[in-house]
Amino acid sequence: MDYLETFTFKDIPWQPYPVYSVSEKGHIYNIKNVLYPNPTSIKRFTRNKQLKKRSMQAKFFDMLINIGYWDPLIVVREFPVIIQNHLRGKIHGGFFLLDYYFPTLCLNVELDSEYHSEEKDNLRDEYLGGLGIKTFRIRNLEKPEVQKNKFKELTLEMRRMNPTEGPRVFSFLDNILLRKV
Numbered sequence: 001m002d003y004l005e006t007f008t009f010k011d012i013p014w015q016p017y018p019v020y021s022v023s024e025k026g027h028i029y030n031i032k033n034v035l036y037p038n039p040t041s042i043k044r045f046t047r048n049k050q051l052k053k054r055s056m057q058a059k060f061f062d063m064l065i066n067i068g069y070w071d072p073l074i075v076v077r078e079f080p081v082i083i084q085n086h087l088r089g090k091i092h093g094g095f096f097l098l099d100y101y102f103p104t105l106c107l108n109v110e111l112d113s114e115y116h117s118e119e120k121d122n123l124r125d126e127y128l129g130g131l132g133i134k135t136f137r138i139r140n141l142e143k144p145e146v147q148k149n150k151f152k153e154l155t156l157e158m159r160r161m162n163p164t165e166g167p168r169v170f171s172f173l174d175n176i177l178l179r180k181v
Contacts, residue, residue, distance in 0.1 A: 004173060007032050012076055014103075014167050021082060021094050031094060035080055057111040057138075061100060076101045079108075081128065082172035091123055098133075103167030105158060106132050112139045131170060134161075 006016035021031040058077075065075060079101035083091055100109040108128060112121070125135045136157060138150045 001028075003028070006173070007036070009036065009080075012079065015169055016172070017080065018082065018173050023094065024092065029094070031082065035095065058099065061109075061111060070102075074102055074104060076103060079103075081131070081133070081170070083127065084174055091127060096124060096128070098128075101133075102158070104163040104165075105161045106134060106164075106168055107158065107161065108133050108135045109154065110135055110137045112137055132168070 001020070003018075003020050005019040007019055008014075008016055017031065017035070019030060019032045020028050023029050062077070064070065076098075077100060079098040081096045081098060083093065083095055098108040099111050101107070102109070110121075121137070128135055136154055138154070
């Protein structure tokens with residue numbers, strides 16, 4: 001077993017992901033199989049299923065991308081971020097799926113429903129901030145007054161940011177290199 005083996009998603013070709021990761025209990029598991037299983041998989045939570053089973057808020061945001069509000073080439077839907085195993089005490093699970101990630105800005109846009117936990121969101125935002133990813137949260141996107149104000153805020157925030165020439169590449173292999181032996 002090559003613990004340093006990587007794979008990429010078709011729509012995220014610049015970002016290598018480790019095939020293997022470490023569970024909270026120190027066991028090695030195949031993250032590729034979790035995030036990117038074969039098409040007939042019955043697994044409950046995969047990136048493909050998240051991309052197909054979008055909330056109404058996400059469908060609205062997708063529509064804005066599809067009509068050209070943002071260039072579809074500069075935003076990634078359901079961008080996986082591997083959680084480093086030395087931080088698994090506070091954060092459960094092996095990865096986060098960012099709703100909308102703008103790689104040249106290192107900006108994550110999260111569309112929050114009433115089911116979101118503020119405590120978990122704060123831990124997640126803190127972790128992503130440590131990687132250099134800024135999170136912009138939009139709650140209750142289905143309300144017209146929220147849409148107008150939040151999109152204005154988001155657009156201003158994006159204009160203030162300095163884009164990089166290319167997407168930032170994260171070293172998720174550190175997750176395996178720091179594993180418990």
